Amino acid sequence: MFNQLKLPHTAEDLFFLVKRGGNTDESAFLSTYAQLFVLGATYGFEKKKFDANVTSTDQIEPIKTAFFGHSIVLLQTICLAEDKTHEVLAQPDRMVEILQGYASGGFREIKRISEEVPRGWAQIERWMQELQVEG
Amino acid sequence: MLIEWIELDNFECYYTSPGKPPQRLSFDIEPQKRSLTFFVARNNSGKTTIIRALKFLFYNEVDEMQIVNNKALSEVGVGGKITIAVRARVRFDHPSGPEWVTLVRKYEAKRLEDGDEGLRVREIDRQMTLTKRESPSRNRDYYGADATSMVKEQLPKELFPFYFLDGENLKNKLGLGGDAFDKQMLNAIHDSLYSSVFERAADICSKSIQKVQRELAGLAKQSKAMEQVQEDRDKKAVELAGFQSQMKELKKEFDRYQADYQHLDEKYLGLAQSESASAAAMLKEARREEDSLKEDIKRVGLKIKELLSDALPYAFMERASGVALEVIDSLHERNIFPVNITEDLISELIKQKECVCGSRLEEGTKELARLQAYRERALRQNMDEDLKGIRSILLEDSRSSQTIISKLSASKDFISEELSFYRDKMTALAECQDRIRRAERKIAKGHDTAIRDCITQRRIAFERKEEASDKISRFEQGILRVSSEKDKLDAELKRKVPKGSPAQKILDNLAVLQRVLEIIERSKKEIQYEIRSRLETHTKEIYEKISTDNSYAVIQKNLLPDIRNMGQKTNQGGGQKKVLTMAYMVGLANVRKEICAELRKHIHLRVTGEQCFFMDSIYSDMDIEYQKSVTEILPSFVTQLLVLVAPQNCSEAVQGKLKGHVTDMYRAIHYTSKVKGDDPQSVDLWGKTVQLVERIEDDLAYSQLEKVEVC
Numbered sequence A: 001m002f003n004q005l006k007l008p009h010t011a012e013d014l015f016f017l018v019k020r021g022g023n024t025d026e027s028a029f030l031s032t033y034a035q036l037f038v039l040g041a042t043y044g045f046e047k048k049k050f051d052a053n054v055t056s057t058d059q060i061e062p063i064k065t066a067f068f069g070h071s072i073v074l075l076q077t078i079c080l081a082e083d084k085t086h087e088v089l090a091q092p093d094r095m096v097e098i099l100q101g102y103a104s105g106g107f108r109e110i111k112r113i114s115e116e117v118p119r120g121w122a123q124i125e126r127w128m129q130e131l132q133v134e135g
Numbered sequence B: 001m002l003i004e005w006i007e008l009d010n011f012e013c014y015y016t017s018p019g020k021p022p023q024r025l026s027f028d029i030e031p032q033k034r035s036l037t038f039f040v041a042r043n044n045s046g047k048t049t050i051i052r053a054l055k056f057l058f059y060n061e062v063d064e065m066q067i068v069n070n071k072a073l074s075e076v077g078v079g080g081k082i083t084i085a086v087r088a089r090v091r092f093d094h095p096s097g098p099e100w101v102t103l104v105r106k107y108e109a110k111r112l113e114d115g116d117e118g119l120r121v122r123e124i125d126r127q128m129t130l131t132k133r134e135s136p137s138r139n140r141d142y143y144g145a146d147a148t149s150m151v152k153e154q155l156p157k158e159l160f161p162f163y164f165l166d167g168e169n170l171k172n173k174l175g176l177g178g179d180a181f182d183k184q185m186l187n188a189i190h191d192s193l194y195s196s197v198f199e200r201a202a203d204i205c206s207k208s209i210q211k212v213q214r215e216l217a218g219l220a221k222q223s224k225a226m227e228q229v230q231e232d233r234d235k236k237a238v239e240l241a242g243f244q245s246q247m248k249e250l251k252k253e254f255d256r257y258q259a260d261y262q263h264l265d266e267k268y269l270g271l272a273q274s275e276s277a278s279a280a281a282m283l284k285e286a287r288r289e290e291d292s293l294k295e296d297i298k299r300v301g302l303k304i305k306e307l308l309s310d311a312l313p314y315a316f317m318e319r320a321s322g323v324a325l326e327v328i329d330s331l332h333e334r335n336i337f338p339v340n341i342t343e344d345l346i347s348e349l350i351k352q353k354e355c356v357c358g359s360r361l362e363e364g365t366k367e368l369a370r371l372q373a374y375r376e377r378a379l380r381q382n383m384d385e386d387l388k389g390i391r392s393i394l395l396e397d398s399r400s401s402q403t404i405i406s407k408l409s410a411s412k413d414f415i416s417e418e419l420s421f422y423r424d425k426m427t428a429l430a431e432c433q434d435r436i437r438r439a440e441r442k443i444a445k446g447h448d449t450a451i452r453d454c455i456t457q458r459r460i461a462f463e464r465k466e467e468a469s470d471k472i473s474r475f476e477q478g479i480l481r482v483s484s485e486k487d488k489l490d491a492e493l494k495r496k497v498p499k500g501s502p503a504q505k506i507l508d509n510l511a512v513l514q515r516v517l518e519i520i521e522r523s524k525k526e527i528q529y530e531i532r533s534r535l536e537t538h539t540k541e542i543y544e545k546i547s548t549d550n551s552y553a554v555i556q557k558n559l560l561p562d563i564r565n566m567g568q569k570t571n572q573g574g575g576q577k578k579v580l581t582m583a584y585m586v587g588l589a590n591v592r593k594e595i596c597a598e599l600r601k602h603i604h605l606r607v608t609g610e611q612c613f614f615m616d617s618i619y620s621d622m623d624i625e626y627q628k629s630v631t632e633i634l635p636s637f638v639t640q641l642l643v644l645v646a647p648q649n650c651s652e653a654v655q656g657k658l659k660g661h662v663t664d665m666y667r668a669i670h671y672t673s674k675v676k677g678d679d680p681q682s683v684d685l686w687g688k689t690v691q692l693v694e695r696i697e698d699d700l701a702y703s704q705l706e707k708v709e710v711c
Helices: A009-017 A033-046 A065-083 A086-090 A092-116 A121-134 B047-059 B070-074 B136-143 B147-153 B167-175 B183-222 B224-315 B318-333 B343-356 B358-380 B384-496 B502-522 B524-546 B552-557 B563-570 B576-602 B624-637 B652-658
Strands: B002-009 B023-026 B035-040 B081-094 B097-111 B119-132 B163-166 B612-616 B640-645 B664-672 B682-685 B688-691 B693-695 B702-707
Touching: A009 A033, A009 A092, A033 A065, A033 A092, A033 B224, A033 B318, A065 A086, A065 A092, A065 B224, A065 B318, A065 B343, A086 A092, A086 B318, A092 A121, A121 B224, B002 B047, B023 B702, B035 B682, B047 B081, B047 B097, B047 B612, B047 B640, B224 B384, B524 B576, B524 B624, B576 B612, B576 B624, B624 B652, B664 B688
Parallel strands: B035 B640, B035 B664, B163 B612, B612 B640, B664 B693
Antiparallel strands: B002 B023, B002 B081, B081 B097, B097 B119, B664 B702, B682 B688
């Protein structure tokens, strides 16, 4: 589908949400950087936050497609919804562009709402609110 | 005391010729024998001089204008000196043996000008030498180191009492109208009667005590350290007693503190331990609860986080799914089924659609029906194979979607429940932690307070205990030190005053003397009464032997108080009063002898019982009967008797009674150019004429002694 997705540099401020690399932050609830990417992309698309010309972070290696697992469908959906044609699914570069753009925008938005409350369980609860609002 | 000899050297009328020995009067005194010396001399020729010489020697009674022999003084030029001396050798008969003392008293006379006015007399020497036949060292025990100085210091009256009766003065006094007795004699008798003998005994004791104390003082002076040691020792003893008393108190205090300390130890430590254990149990329980809560929270948190990570992407997929489905629908309407619109994608879209909005499940169902319609249409277009596959996929997807939807729905509920649970747990955790904090504070406070109190009390108790212990330690050291010093001082004292040493003996003597003195003081009146009683007995016995007129019964009533007036009232002359006086004297001597014997049982009394009696002119104006009886009776009561008689009183009756008793006889030869008065110049004694006057050319008369061999 696409070779590799790179995390935008806007994700750097949100690494604390990922329980990797010895991170013991209480507000971390994601297990992989792939989940972080999916969260960013879905949130960015939902909030219509797209960044063009996204630069990638050097801190994290590009994420292999296999790491996304079942969430790849979510990413395909975003791409399909963005271009409104099934042809996009045959264009890996376009899909990367769409996904990284929305992920970058989504991360900026997530950072904003993360800063609204202190880290820890307050942030978890903040996400719970998001979930309920959306739900 | 008995007198062995007397020497007079230029004393009053007795002149010592240059180069010749002094005038000596010897008495034949032998143990167990009585001595009676008969001395005859004219008036003013030297009879009473003998008594004055003894007074001079013993008592230092001196008339400086009369003491010098004028002839001797005249023989030296102006500015020349002569020596006047009286010597005597006396004997004391002690139970332990006889003892002799030689006494010398010298005066020096300087001739300044002619005549008495130019005479200067001063005492130049006074010597006493003490010898004892048996054991001179024993005398030293008594007198101490310096016997001579002791003898000098001892009152001669105490050591050398002698009795004399100046009958001439008695007669003269009587002759002056009943002014009775010689004042001195009267006083002597009076003193003796009431207190003299007793006082002498007490005085001897006192003086002996003083002497012993002086000797002790001497010892102390010799060993100044001893006094210091004694003083130090007493101080140490006082200090030690003080220490011991304080030590006792301190030990009590220490025991009290020790008990307090132990009690506090038990009380506060027990309390602290109990509090600590209770608080620790509470803490443990709270922490266990905390751990459990934390575990729950962690578990729920993980679950929430896991669910959140799953659910959140789907929650944000509403718009994307909607748009994607519309795209797919559009394709499908145009019968376009692109290969890359996979079943996964479609099912996921449906899942998303249903997931994010349960209300769309119905729409999904409708979609399913729509897909079935597509199937039928596809069948009609001979697309069975494709449709078959699509159908099965759609059916599967439909089921899968339903499952996912239900799962998501359940997840959402579960998340909510878990969140609620989580919140409850968080609240419980907060409460628990608050409880823990309270428990910890309580523990800290309670434990700290208990421990702090305990420590404070323990510290105070410990400090007091330590303080008391220090004090005790110091006192123990002090006691040891003082005790050791006291022991040393005791040992030193023992060494300085060993048992049986002269010093110890002196101490013993002192104790005895003090005891005797105490007895004497206590029984003063009894002794006075006893003396008076004995004196009366003796006097009566002697008087009644001499006198036959039974007058004693008469004079007894007025024994002493009225004796002075006896002559006036009774006009009893003829020697009665002389006899009475002699009886008193002899009685007094006897009483004294008895007292001395008794005192000697207790103390080392130097005075002796035997006394010498010098009777001067006792026969003058005395009835012949009295002369006879006195001469006959008196020697039997007296050990040594010197009878000084004027030639006119040497009656045959007297001589008759004296015959056989006289042991020595002396005369005083008076050398003079002028014989005055009617007194005889010689006397016939037992048939032999004894010359008493020798004529010389020189104007200055003098006397010399000479022994007379008659008996």
